Amino acid sequence: MKSSTKNIHVGLHQSDPIFGSVVPPIYLTSTYQFPSVREGALRFAGKSKGMVYSRFTNPTVAALEARLAALEGGEMALATSSGMAAITLTFLHFLKTGDSIVAHPVLYGGTCEFLFHMAKRYGINVRSVDFQDPQKVEAAVDRTTKLIYFESPTNPLLEIIDIKKITAVAKKHKVITVFDNTFAPPPLQFPIKMGVDIVIHSLTKYIGGHSDLIGGAIIGSKKLLEPLFAHSYIFFGPTMSPFTAYLALRGLTTLEVRVKKETETAQKIVKYLKNNPKVSKVNYPGFGGVLSFEIKDGYRAGEKLANSVKVITLAVSLGGVESLIEHPASMTHSELTLEERKNSGINDGLIRISVGLEDEDDLIADLKQAFAAI
Numbered sequence: 001m002k003s004s005t006k007n008i009h010v011g012l013h014q015s016d017p018i019f020g021s022v023v024p025p026i027y028l029t030s031t032y033q034f035p036s037v038r039e040g041a042l043r044f045a046g047k048s049k050g051m052v053y054s055r056f057t058n059p060t061v062a063a064l065e066a067r068l069a070a071l072e073g074g075e076m077a078l079a080t081s082s083g084m085a086a087i088t089l090t091f092l093h094f095l096k097t098g099d100s101i102v103a104h105p106v107l108y109g110g111t112c113e114f115l116f117h118m119a120k121r122y123g124i125n126v127r128s129v130d131f132q133d134p135q136k137v138e139a140a141v142d143r144t145t146k147l148i149y150f151e152s153p154t155n156p157l158l159e160i161i162d163i164k165k166i167t168a169v170a171k172k173h174k175v176i177t178v179f180d181n182t183f184a185p186p187p188l189q190f191p192i193k194m195g196v197d198i199v200i201h202s203l204t205k206y207i208g209g210h211s212d213l214i215g216g217a218i219i220g221s222k223k224l225l226e227p228l229f230a231h232s233y234i235f236f237g238p239t240m241s242p243f244t245a246y247l248a249l250r251g252l253t254t255l256e257v258r259v260k261k262e263t264e265t266a267q268k269i270v271k272y273l274k275n276n277p278k279v280s281k282v283n284y285p286g287f288g289g290v291l292s293f294e295i296k297d298g299y300r301a302g303e304k305l306a307n308s309v310k311v312i313t314l315a316v317s318l319g320g321v322e323s324l325i326e327h328p329a330s331m332t333h334s335e336l337t338l339e340e341r342k343n344s345g346i347n348d349g350l351i352r353i354s355v356g357l358e359d360e361d362d363l364i365a366d367l368k369q370a371f372a373a374i
């Protein structure tokens, strides 16, 4: 099956064997009846497929997990209550005191906060090197290194990192690669095919697609994810609610058409920005709905532009049906010190836009009137 077919069909009928409803029902139950003590014992021992308790598994959540795994080409997926829950659970499962992680410096702000400020509380060492140069990644790996972590396109500069080159380094040194694919979900990019071990998603973004849920996912092989489930997931308890899983499944069905249309509109906005004398640089990898650009006059001008839009909404997040604008220096990346922001290339005049499904002419007209105000 091609990805657009999987995207509609996987997990659709299997969760309701009795009525065969076309849409997966929302199973609002915290616990499950055992037909006998013996069956209960088998379920606890993981020797029967029946469910035990909704912090572990739930049929609606399982339908979403099956679809996410199929879509990304993994054997298994675990849905979580947020993208950050997926990221921190993965770190806390694979890393212990004395271990190290090698990460690219430009990452989602929350991930930066955990890696560059919080990880030391747990005795985890973080080495941040430029992933544009795989030799630097290789040089940073030593026998304490357990994880290599990155995103591509990066947020908010939309740089492209060569995924295959990084996974080759990781395989050579037997280190697990964890990759946040939130910015380029299927069908844009399939990291597992490029050698990545674990794919992370913030489902809050493109996959949910309607800015109405917070969720995350961890996708990979059974060999890596079954122990993560048994030892960490069920005890940290970052579980997704069945209602959120239903919304995410509903959002997923239109992922491909949304991404296609948003890409077309983003390409037109990029063309407009490249011809705008008030813009010094436009960052866009050529696909997807997220773009960023630098305004020549810096912080105040960036602030003024973001305050002046009328169709585009001033809000963080991305991947929803409505276009959003944000100013990383004062919002998503404000937790970083000035030096960290400088090292990450996030200048004061940088603006990020997530293009939604509005008409392209309306969006460009909105930007034109906002630029006129600065």
Ligand SMILES: Cc1ncc(COP(=O)(O)O)c(C=O)c1O
Pocket: 082, 083, 084, 085, 108, 110, 151, 155, 180, 182, 183, 201, 202, 203, 204, 214, 215, 216, 317
């Ligand atoms: C690339 C990326 N990863 C992870 C996250 C965190 O996801 P959540 O907000 O669902 O916890 C975000 C949120 O903006 C993101 O942009």
